[in-house]
Amino acid sequence: MTGMYCNKCGKMLKVQKDILYEDFIHISKTWGYFSQKDGKIQDFILCEECVETIEKDFVIPSHFEDVKEWI
DSSP states (O other): OOOOOOOOTBBOOEEEEEOOOSSSSEEEEEOOOOTTTTTOEEEEEEEEEHHHHHHTOOOSSOOOOOOOOOO
């Protein structure tokens, strides 16, 4: 696995022996009609710290719910 970087802060996500040791959000958006980016695909990665920074500006907070992990 090659380096993965947060698009906002530029930090390289932690990888050891091809295993990613840090979580992130990957956003991919295909822009459509009524957009200035019609016909384009935009994608980026945000590290957890940058997501938290962005969320502080939300007027309506994010929704969280617990997930049961299956082993």
